[in-house]
Amino acid sequence: MKTIISALFLVTVTGCASMYEDRSMPAASATPTIPRIDINNVHDVKRSVTIKRDDFKKTTTYISPEIGHDGTSTFLRSWKNDKEADARYQIYVTTVYDDEWRFYDTAYDSNGNRLDVVVIDRDVLKGGCSQYGCAHTEDVAFNVKKEYLEKNIQSGITFKLNGRTVKAEIIQSIPGSFIEGFLSAAAPVATTTTAEIAPLEAKKAD
Numbered sequence: 373m374k375t376i377i378s379a380l381f382l383v384t385v386t387g388c389a390s391m392y393e394d395r396s397m398p399a400a401s402a403t404p405t406i407p408r409i410d411i412n413n414v415h416d417v418k419r420s421v422t423i424k425r426d427d428f429k430k431t432t433t434y435i436s437p438e439i440g441h442d443g444t445s446t447f448l449r450s451w452k453n454d455k456e457a458d459a460r461y462q463i464y465v466t467t468v469y470d471d472e473w474r475f476y477d478t479a480y481d482s483n484g485n486r487l488d489v490v491v492i493d494r495d496v497l498k499g500g501c502s503q504y505g506c507a508h509t510e511d512v513a514f515n516v517k518k519e520y521l522e523k524n525i526q527s528g529i530t531f532k533l534n535g536r537t538v539k540a541e542i543i544q545s546i547p548g549s550f551i552e553g554f555l556s557a558a559a560p561v562a563t564t565t566t567a568e569i570a571p572l573e574a575k576k577a578d
Contacts (some may be wrong), residue, residue, distance in 0.1 A: 374428040385517045410435055417553025430454040432440075436559035439550065443468045444542050448521075448551070450558045459558070461521060463487075463514040465533060467542060468497060470507040474540035479514055482530040489533075518555070 409416040420437040433451040440446065444467040452459040465565070467476070479487040491515050497507035512533065521529075528548040534541055 373389060408426050411437070411439055412547050412549045414439050414549045414553040414556065417550050418557045421554055421557035423557070431512050434554070436550070436554045436557075439544065439546060441544075444544060446546065448546070448554045449516075450554075459518065461518055462490075463516060463529070463531070464492075464511070465513070465542070465544070466509065466511045468507060469539075470505065471507055471539065472505075472537060474510065474535035474537050476510050476512050476533050476535040476540060476542070478516070478535075479512075479533045480533050482532075486529060487516070489514055521551050521555060525555075 387561060409420050417436065422433075422435045424433045424435070425431075426433075431451055431453045434449065436448040438445045438447045444465065446463065446465050448461070448462045449464055450459050465476075475494070477489055477491060479489050482486060491512035492513055494510050495508070497509050501507070510550040514531070525548045528546055529551065530543065532543045533542060
């Protein structure tokens with residue numbers, strides 16, 4: 373069962389684009405890359421950032437490679453529409469598990485800052501059910517500002533994502549060099565972010 377879930381997890385992560393839609397960023401550009409890189413090497417991270425341009429929506433999107441373990445994958449993304457003054461930034465988290473629903477909706481970083489959580493998608497993993505139960509997937513994102521990412525280049529970001537059940541806790545770290553590499557690649561769209569991100573299909577967490 374776990375082997376099947378592990379295999380399907382890769383499909384789920386690369387398919388997270390279909391779970392997100394925003395007027396400023398095409399859903400397809402949410403798909404992260406999965407290269408074998410040194411996440412602590414600024415240059416490795418920079419060259420592994422995926423850049424996509426939608427000439428119809430006039431949007432440029434930057435997506436980092438993934439950091440992941442124990443069924444959870446995290447990546448950074450930024451996008452900007454030509455008609456908007458500011459770029460937007462998110463920390464995006466996808467998790468797959470094979471027990472009861474966890475309903476992830478609250479997150480804090482290691483400095484005690486509450487992160488702005490947007491619930492992107494919750495679903496039963498396709499083909500992930502058996503006589504023992506079903507596997508579930510949840511996608512959430514944290515709306516952050518460029519200044520927040522820059523401030524944590526030296527220390528990195530460690531966050532804890534919580535849900536509504538006992539097992540619902542994810543702790544993950546993003547190295548400062550990873551953040552620096554991403555921002556180096558996203559520099560063409562890196563402007564002060566002041567606008568709230570409001571995905572059309574996302575529900576703001578309470």
